[in-house]
Amino acid sequence: MGTAGTGEKKESILHLGQHEGRDTMIQGVKWTVRDGFSISLWFDNWIGPGPLRNLIAGPLTQEEFTLSVSNLRETNGPYTSCPFRYLTILLDSSAAVPAQGQDSWAWAHSASGDFTSKSAYDIAEKIMGNPRPVAQCNWVWKTQAHYRTQHFLWLASQDRLATRDLLHHRHIVSENNCTRCPNSTETTLHILRDCDAAK
Structure with missing residues (x-):
């Protein structure tokens, strides 16, 4: 092509x-x-x-x-x-x-x-190499939250949100830096806590 x-x-x-x-x-x-x-x-x-x-x-x-x-x-x-x-x-x-x-x-x-x-x-x-750590977070499914919220929490706990770091690890994107904070790696923790846009 x-x-x-x-x-x-x-x-x-x-x-x-x-x-x-x-x-x-x-x-x-x-x-x-x-x-x-x-x-x-x-x-x-x-x-x-x-x-x-x-x-x-x-x-x-x-x-x-x-x-x-x-x-x-x-x-x-x-x-x-x-x-x-x-x-x-x-x-x-x-x-x-x-x-x-x-x-x-x-x-x-x-x-x-x-x-x-x-x-x-x-x-x-x-x-x-370097397999991603997986947390045991079955408690997420026992919360009284909406199913979509449970699913989001479970993905976050398993480090499976479609962050640039994960996409880079899977060879889908070429860079793993945050689009809003170019000097930081866009991980799940960065998106939810550390990124200036999240504060």
């Missing part, structure tokens, strides 16, 4: 969002083992919190480099050709899976394998 009169190309918000979410998806998905043909033994996430290669130090031979999970299932029993002895202990979890059907993707951070927004958000917060 071009910008009027300049001929410059600008990325769409959807494309930027996909780019930002790539690391979250990579960390969030894992393989579900069936026949094992599609899964690299060392470089795909299929057994735990990441690829097995991250747990093994030292070089791999060319033969080991190209192993798939299916290569370890032999008629003599599961994983008899395993190049490292202790890997058989790690791989026992998939030995019980019948070798039928095609391997498939699943969401690693839920018991059912289904994607959840909450778990994806938690992963994204860890990737970005």
Whole structure:
């Protein structure tokens, strides 16, 4: 999509969002083992919190480099050709899976394998670092205030008001300073208490 009169190309918000979410998806998905043909033994996430290669130090031979999970299932029993002895202990979890059907993707951070927004958000917060503190403010819902007031108080207590600081943290705006006080960061506390416009 071009910008009027300049001929410059600008990325769409959807494309930027996909780019930002790539690391979250990579960390969030894992393989579900069936026949094992599609899964690299060392470089795909299929057994735990990441690829097995991250747990093994030292070089791999060319033969080991190209192993798939299916290569370890032999008629003599599961994983008899395993190049490292202790890997058989790690791989026992998939030995019980019948070798039928095609391997498939699943969401690693839920018991059912289904994607959840909450778990994806938690992963994204860890990737970005400095997760925002969350207060336990369930008392807000027990007040005699109007629902909209309760909702506003709850957002404020969770630091989820659409302040420039939060929008900057989510890469929506480029700066986090207050539009009325340029030398101050526009946080929830600043809007409600410290800003000159709030006094």
